[in-house]
Amino acid sequence: MNNNIVPIKTYSNAERDKFLLYKENNNKSGIYRWNNLITNKSYIGSAKSIRGKFSIYYSTNSVQRKLAEGNSVINSAILKYGYGNFSIDILEYCDISALIEREQYYIDFLEPEYNILKIAYSLLPSPPQGGYEGDEGAKHTEMTKSSIGLKSLGRKHTEEAKLKMREIAVLRKGGETSFYGKNHSPESLLKMSINRSIQVKVLDTILNEETVFLGNKEAAEFLNVGLSTLVRYKKLNKLIKNRHLVSN
Structure with missing residues (x-):
């Protein structure tokens, strides 16, 4: 791990x-770095919302889900070693428009071992089915969008939500006997469960991004x-913290 740089912030124990x-x-x-305190290997990524990105990292369901979708060295390492054996650096805060350029700079300069691809994700051509290794939080590929056919394409579903949605689709009981005895693809299960689940949409009015929970x-x-605060603001159709609009 190359340490020839002074981070803006360092969190010496990712769990604590x-x-x-x-x-x-x-x-x-901005740009962040995961540091494995046991192996001294690191991973560099960028985030339009650092807090939002790490809320996904800190969900073991989300990490497991990403591993199920495809190979990811950093997620595999997080599960293997545990959060307490990692530190996190914030290398730089920057405008969203500069994220990919700055991420590429740090990948080139620091040569992080967990970044299998040495090119910042958004500089790559269209990804293959399953996505690229090291892509943490990428949008759906056009192929995936076409195969799923969801009304909510263009929105971001949290990984925990998607996992729970699939579980709900499988575990539902009652007068839905026509559901059983049939082979449903994962995409079909996800589509059916989304249609039946109570979804809460959070619109970031600054980034113009909608996340579905x-x-x-x-x-x-x-x-x-x-x-209670969330429910009240949703009912009043008011912005939370002058930024986020919540709806069903």
Whole structure:
């Protein structure tokens, strides 16, 4: 691991410093680095929302889900060694328009071992089915969008929500006997479960991005507000923290 750089912020224990990282990086975009304290290997990535990106990293369901979708060295390492054996550096805060350029700079300069691809994701041509290794949080490929055919394409579903949606589709009981005894593709299960689930949409009015959560509780945790606060603002159709609009 190349340490010839002074980070803006360092969180020496990723497990212990989780909520401090959330607090200090709310509404910030920039370049980050995971450091394995045992192997001295590292991973560099960029995020339009650092807090949002790490809320996914800190969900073991999300990490496992990404591994199920394709190979990811950093996610595999997080599960193997545990959060407590990693530190996190914020290398730089920058405008969203400069993220990929700055990410590429740090990949070239620091040569992180967990970045199998040495080219920042958005500089690559269209990805193959399953995506590129090292792509943490990429949008659906056009091929995936076409195969899933969801009404919600263009939105981002949290990985926990997608996992729960599939479980709901499989576990539902009652008068839906026509569902059983049939082979459903994962895409079909996801589509059916999304149609039946209570979804909560959070629109970031600054980034113009919509994230879909499975229930008010998950959305409230993401926004770092109380459940009653989220429900009240949703009912009044008012912005939370002058930025996020919540709806069903």
